[in-house]
Amino acid sequence: TASAGQDTLKPNIIKGIANQISHPFAYILNLVFQNSSVPNELKFANVTTIFKAGNPAELQKYRPTTTH
Structure with missing residues (x-):
C-alpha cells in the first residue's frame, strides 16, 4: 500500500471518493488558473x-527533490 502524503490521505481513499470530489476539485483548479493565484494552503x-x-x-553537487 502507498503511504499518505502531507494531507494524511492514503491513495486508496482518494480513489474511492474520486467521483464525488472530481467536480469540486476541478472548480478549485479552474479558479486557481483564472485568478493566477494559488491558495497558501496548497503551497x-x-x-x-x-x-x-x-x-x-560544494552545494552545486546536490540536486533538490521533493518527497512526500
Whole structure:
C-alpha cells in the first residue's frame, strides 16, 4: 500500500471518493488558473537534497527533490 502524503490521505481513499470530489476539485483548479493565484494552503512541499557526485562540500553537487 502507498503511504499518505502531507494531507494524511492514503491513495486508496482518494480513489474511492474520486467521483464525488472530481467536480469540486476541478472548480478549485479552474479558479486557481483564472485568478493566477494559488491558495497558501496548497503551497507546501518537502524538499530534500540528493548528492550527485564529486566534492560533498560544494552545494552545486546536490540536486533538490521533493518527497512526500
